Amino acid sequence: xxxxxxxxxxxxxxxxxxxxxxxxxxxxxxxxxxxxxxxxxxxxxxxxxxxxxxxxxxxxxxxxxxxxxxxxxxxxxxxxxxxxxxxxxxxxxxxxxxxxxxxxxxxxxxxxxxxxxxxxxxxxxxxxxxxxxxxxxxxxxxxxxxxxxxxxxxxxxxxxxxxxxxxxxxxxxxxxxxxxxxxxxxxxxxxxxxxxxxxxxxxxxxxxxxxxxxxxxxxxxxxxxxxxxxxxxxxxxxxxxxxxxxxxxxx
Amino acid sequence: xxxxxxxxxxxxxxxxxxxxxxxxxxxxxxxxxxxxxxxxxxxxxxxxxxxxxxxxxxxxxxxxxxxxxxxxxxxxxxxxxxxxxxxxxxxxxxxxxxxxxxxxxxxxxxxxxxxxxxxxxxxxxxxxxxxxxxxxxxxxxxxxxxxxxxxxxxxxxxxxxxxxxxxxxxxxxxxxxxxxxxxxxxxxxxxxxxxxxxxxxxxxxxxxxxxxxxxxxxxxxxxxxxxxxxxxxxxxxxxxxxxxxxxxxxxxxxxxxxxxxxxxxxxxxxxxxxxxxxxxxxxxxxxxxxxxxxxxxxxxxxxxxxxxxxxxxxxxxxxxxxxxxxxxxxxxxxxxxxxxxxxxxxxxxxxxxxxxxxxxxxxxxxxxxxxxxxxxxxxxxxxxxxxxxxxxxxxxxxxxxxxxxxxxxxxxxxxxxxxxxxxxxxxxxxxx
Numbered sequence: 009x010x011x012x013x014x015x016x017x018x019x020x021x022x023x024x025x026x027x028x029x030x031x032x033x034x035x036x037x038x039x040x041x042x043x044x045x046x047x048x049x050x051x052x053x054x055x056x057x058x059x060x061x062x063x064x065x066x067x068x069x070x071x072x073x074x075x076x077x078x079x080x081x082x083x084x085x086x087x088x089x090x091x092x093x094x095x096x097x098x099x100x101x102x103x104x105x106x107x108x109x110x111x112x113x114x115x116x117x118x119x120x121x122x123x124x125x126x127x128x129x130x131x132x133x134x135x136x137x138x139x140x141x142x143x144x145x146x147x148x149x150x151x152x153x154x155x156x157x158x159x160x161x162x163x164x165x166x167x168x169x170x171x172x173x174x175x176x177x178x179x180x181x182x183x184x185x186x187x188x189x190x191x192x193x194x195x196x197x198x199x200x201x202x203x204x205x206x207x208x209x210x211x212x213x214x215x216x217x218x219x220x221x222x223x224x225x226x227x228x229x230x231x232x233x234x235x236x237x238x239x240x241x242x243x244x245x246x247x248x249x250x251x252x253x254x255x256x257x258x259x
Numbered sequence: 260x261x262x263x264x265x266x267x268x269x270x271x272x273x274x275x276x277x278x279x280x281x282x283x284x285x286x287x288x289x290x291x292x293x294x295x296x297x298x299x300x301x302x303x304x305x306x307x308x309x310x311x312x313x314x315x316x317x318x319x320x321x322x323x324x325x326x327x328x329x330x331x332x333x334x335x336x337x338x339x340x341x342x343x344x345x346x347x348x349x350x351x352x353x354x355x356x357x358x359x360x361x362x363x364x365x366x367x368x369x370x371x372x373x374x375x376x377x378x379x380x381x382x383x384x385x386x387x388x389x390x391x392x393x394x395x396x397x398x399x400x401x402x403x404x405x406x407x408x409x410x411x412x413x414x415x416x417x418x419x420x421x422x423x424x425x426x427x428x429x430x431x432x433x434x435x436x437x438x439x440x441x442x443x444x445x446x447x448x449x450x451x452x453x454x455x456x457x458x459x460x461x462x463x464x465x466x467x468x469x470x471x472x473x474x475x476x477x478x479x480x481x482x483x484x485x486x487x488x489x490x491x492x493x494x495x496x497x498x499x500x501x502x503x504x505x506x507x508x509x510x511x512x513x514x515x516x517x518x519x520x521x522x523x524x525x526x527x528x529x530x531x532x533x534x535x536x537x538x539x540x541x542x543x544x545x546x547x548x549x550x551x552x553x554x555x556x557x558x559x560x561x562x563x564x565x566x567x568x569x570x571x572x573x574x575x576x577x578x579x580x581x582x583x584x585x586x587x588x589x590x591x592x593x594x595x596x597x598x599x600x601x602x603x604x605x606x607x608x609x610x611x612x613x614x615x616x617x618x619x620x621x622x623x624x625x626x627x628x629x630x631x632x633x634x635x636x637x638x639x640x641x642x643x644x645x646x647x648x649x650x651x652x653x654x655x656x657x658x659x660x661x662x663x664x665x666x667x668x669x670x671x672x673x674x675x676x677x678x679x680x681x682x683x684x685x686x687x688x689x690x691x
Contacts (some may be wrong), residue, residue: 083642099655
C-alpha cells in the first residue's frame with residue numbers, strides 16, 4: 009500500500025524528516041508517536057502533498073510514485089488526511105463541500121455521481137452511525153465549530169470518502185472522552201482488509217480504542233523504535249526522551 | 260469637450276422653466292467637464308480620462324426613438340410587475356398584481372412636457388453633487404415617475420428592465436427615476452440591466468427615492484450581463500421616521516460603473532442598509548461610493564461590501580458615514596472585504612467617518628487580501644482541483660453579501676445568477 013524510503017523533508021533549510029522509512033500493507037493500522045517537533049505532522053503534510061517542503065527520498069503508494077502526484081490526485085486515488093487543525097472556511101456550506109468532494113472522487117473512480125437526494129440519504133446514514141449531529145451539514149465548513157465538532161467532521165468526511173489509506177494527524181488532541189469514542193468508532197468501523205491507517209498521536213489514550221498493529225516512535229525525523237501495541241503503554245510510562253537517546257534499542 | 264451641444268441648444272430655446280434649467284445646467288457642465296481624479300470623490304476613477312480613452316465618439320441621444328428589445332430578456336417563472344425602459348426611455352409598464360388606484364406610474368417625459376406637472380418634480384433638478392448631475396438635468400429625456408399611496412404594500416416585486424439596443428451605440432443617455440413611497444407603504448424593486456452585446460454607451464441616471472414614515476423600500480440592482488457599457492448611477496434617498504431602506508448591489512457586468520448612493524436619514528428611527536457584491540474580471544472598473552447621513556437620533560445604518568477581482572480589474576469602495584451633532588444614539592457600521600486574485604488587479608478602499616455627536620456607536624473595517632493557501636490545500640486534499648477549490652472559496656466569500664438579502668424570492672433569483680456566473684468564470688489563480 010505505502011512504501012516510504014529514506015524520506016527527508018526540510019522547511020526553510022531546517023531538516024525535519026531525516027531518512028524516514030516505513031512500509032504499510034493493506035489492512036494494517038500503524039500508529040506513530042513522538043514528542044513535539046519530531047516531524048509527525050510534517051510526515052502527514054508531505055504525504056498529502058502540502059507545498060513548501062524540500063523533499064528527498066521516495067514514497068510509493070500502490071506501487072506508484074506518490075511525491076510527483078498533485079494534491080487532488082492523491083485524494084482521488086484514495087489518500088485521506090484528517091487534519092490536526094481543520095480549516096474554517098467561511099461561506100462554504102459543509103453539505104455542498106462534502107457533496108462536491110465525494111462526486112469529484114467518484115467521477116475519477118468511474119462511479120456515477122450522486123444527486124442531492126442520494127447524497128442526503130448517504131450523509132444522513134453516516135451522521136447517524138457516527139452519532140454526529142446532522143445540523144453541522146447546514147453550517148459553514150468548520151466555522152464556529154468547537155474543537156470536537158471539527159474533528160468529528162474530519163471523521164465524517166473520511167467515512168463518506170472511504171479512502172484506501174487514512175492518515176489521522178493528532179485527531180485525538182483536545183477531544184473529550186465522548187468525542188474520542190466517536191472518532192475511534194469511526195475508524196474501527198472503516199477497518200478492513202483493504203484499508204490501511206496511519207495514526208499520528210501524542211498519547212497512548214487513543215490506542216486504547218483503536219488497536220494498532222504496529223507502533224512506531226518518531227524521534228528527530230526518523231523512527232527510533234517499532235513495536236506492537238504494548239510499546240505505546242511503555243512509552244506512556246517512560247516518556248519519549250529515553251526512546252530517543254537510547255539508540256541501541258532502535259530496530 | 261467631446262460632446263457637441265449645438266443641436267441641443269437650438270432645441271431648447273423656448274424659454275420655458277424646464278428649458279431655462281437645461282441651459283443653466285448645460286453651462287455648469289460645459290464649465291466643469293467630466294470629473295477627473297483631482298476631485299476627491301473621483302480620485303480612484305478618472306472619468307474624464309476613461310471617457311476620452313473609450314468613448315471618444317460620444318454623442319447626445321438623438322430623437323430617433325426605438326423600443327425594440329429581446330423578449331427573452333424578460334424573466335420567466337418569476338411573478339413580478341414590470342417597467343421596461345429601452346435606451347433610457349419609458350416603453351411600457353405592467354402592474355397586473357397590484358391595486359391600480361394605489362399607484363401612480365408615468366413616463367417621466369410626460370411630466371417634463373406638462374408645465375404644471377413639472378412643478379412637482381422641479382426640486383429633483385437641484386442636485387449639484389458633481390458635473391454629471393448637471394449634465395443629467397440638462398439632457399434628461401425620460402425615465403420613471405412612480406408614486407405609491409399611503410398604507411399600500413406591493414404584493415409582488417417590481418422589476419425595472421433597463422434594456423439597451425444598438426441605437427444606443429456611442430450615445431450618452433441621461434434619465435431620471437423618481438420613486439416615492441407613502442406612509443406605511445412597501446415596495447421591493449429589482450433593477451435589471453441588459454444590453455445587446457458589445458454596445459458601447461454612457462448611461463447617466465439619477466435615482467430619487469423618498470421613503471415616508473414606516474415605509475419600506477428594498478432596492479436590488481443587477482448589473483450582471485452588460486459587457487461594454489459605461490455607467491454612472493447617482494441614487495439619492497430621503498428616509499423619514501422609522502422607515503427602512505435596503506439596498507443590494509450586484510456589480511459585475513459593465514465595463515465601467517460608478518454607483519454613488521446617498522441616503523439621508525432625516526427623521527428618527529430610520530434605517531439604511533447598503534450591501535454589495537463586486538465581482539470583476541478583464542479590465543472592468545467598478546466603484547461604489549456611499550454617503551450615509553445620520554441627521555436625527557436613533558437611526559441605524561449598515562454596509563457590507565464583498566469584492567473579488569480577477570485579471571486586470573479595478574474595484575473601489577468609498578464608504579462614508581456622517582453623523583450630525585443632533586444624531587445621538589446613532590448606530591453606524593461598515594465593512595469591506597476584498598480578495599485581490601491577480602497581480603494586476605487592484606482594490607481601493609476608503610472608509611470615512613465624520614462624527615459630530617458624542618453618544619454614537621460607529622465602526623468600520625476594511626481588509627484586502629488573497630485566497631488563503633491553507634484553505635486551498637484543505638479543499639484539494641479532499642479531491643478538488645485547484646480551480647474547483649479557488650472557485651468554492653471565492654463563491655463562499657462573496658456569498659456572504661447575498662446572504663444579506665431579506666426578500667427570499669429575489670435572494671434565490673440573484674443567488675442562482677451568481678452561481679451561474681461563477682461557474683462560467685475561470686479561476687486560474689496563481690500565488691503571488
